[in-house]
Amino acid sequence: MARGAKIYEGKAKILYEGPEPGTIIQYFKDDATAFNAEKKDVIEGKGALNNRFCEHIMTGLNSLGMPTHFIRRINAREQLCHKVEIIPLEVIVRNVSAGSMAKRLGMDEGVQLSRPLVEFSYKDDSLGDPLVAEEHIEVMQWATRSELESMIDMAFRVNDYLSGMMHGIGIKLIDFKIEFGRQYDEQDGMMNLLLADEISPDSCRLWDIETGAKLDKDVFRRDLGNLADAYTEVARRLNILPKGGTASGPQLVK
Numbered sequence: 001m002a003r004g005a006k007i008y009e010g011k012a013k014i015l016y017e018g019p020e021p022g023t024i025i026q027y028f029k030d031d032a033t034a035f036n037a038e039k040k041d042v043i044e045g046k047g048a049l050n051n052r053f054c055e056h057i058m059t060g061l062n063s064l065g066m067p068t069h070f071i072r073r074i075n076a077r078e079q080l081c082h083k084v085e086i087i088p089l090e091v092i093v094r095n096v097s098a099g100s101m102a103k104r105l106g107m108d109e110g111v112q113l114s115r116p117l118v119e120f121s122y123k124d125d126s127l128g129d130p131l132v133a134e135e136h137i138e139v140m141q142w143a144t145r146s147e148l149e150s151m152i153d154m155a156f157r158v159n160d161y162l163s164g165m166m167h168g169i170g171i172k173l174i175d176f177k178i179e180f181g182r183q184y185d186e187q188d189g190m191m192n193l194l195l196a197d198e199i200s201p202d203s204c205r206l207w208d209i210e211t212g213a214k215l216d217k218d219v220f221r222r223d224l225g226n227l228a229d230a231y232t233e234v235a236r237r238l239n240i241l242p243k244g245g246t247a248s249g250p251q252l253v254k
């Protein structure tokens with residue numbers, strides 16, 4: 001499938017114009033970055049694995065009636081998606097304290113929250129993606145009240161779906177980040193809200209239920225071992241490992 005002009009290059013993905021109007025091609029790079037790109041590396045196989053995670057999760061959500069931008073995976077590194085106008089917010093759902101929340105509130109990591117919590121950050125690297133309140137979102141007109149309510153509702157639905165999927169393979173979903181976009185529907189003249197961007201171990205915290213081992217991007221952020229091995233382990237448990245393997249697959253013994 002021919003991809004069009006490059007629209008945008010981010011830290012882990014490149015977006016190209018798609019073959020039809022209103023579509024884009026999302027290309028997953030092997031680059032890993034953390035701390036606002038202060039720490040960088042290339043992790044061979046990460047792009048292909050994240051493309052598979054995303055396909056698996058978005059296909060599942062689509063089949064439950066959740067509107068997402070995902071259309072289909074094209075090849076090892078690329079997927080076809082609906083083009084959307086990204087809402088400049090990171091929507092974070094937390095089940096257990098970790099990362100920036102634990103730091104901000106002086107909590108230990110690993111404390112089960114009394115119920116899932118939704119937080120919003122304003123997407124701006126130069127400001128370090130600051131935490132914002134619903135009030136800021138409405139006053140700054142980053143999203144309407146009705147879009148905010150839909151985002152919260154969809155974020156909890158994604159949390160239920162993803163928590164169950166992970167629980168089934170012995171993994172606790174600690175937290176995750178999602179993004180939303182607007183799509184103009186020419187047929188009914190309405191703006192639809194779609195789940196966009198990606199869902200992968202780059203944007204989730206995943207802890208092994210038995211051992212507590214981290215199977216997400218914290219392995220890279222905190223130098224805890226081999227990131228490709230951690231992602232491969234999650235993909236193996238979900239039975240979505242690319243054929244022929246990507247990262248450290250079985251080795252031929254000579």
Ligand code: UDP
Binds near residue numbers: 100203
């Ligand atoms: N996250 C993300 N992109 C970001 C910031 C956070 O995907 O730019 C994810 C992160 O992987 C974790 C969740 O959102 O699963 C919550 O991250 P947190 O706010 O704790 O920030 P961090 O500690 O990663 O800086």
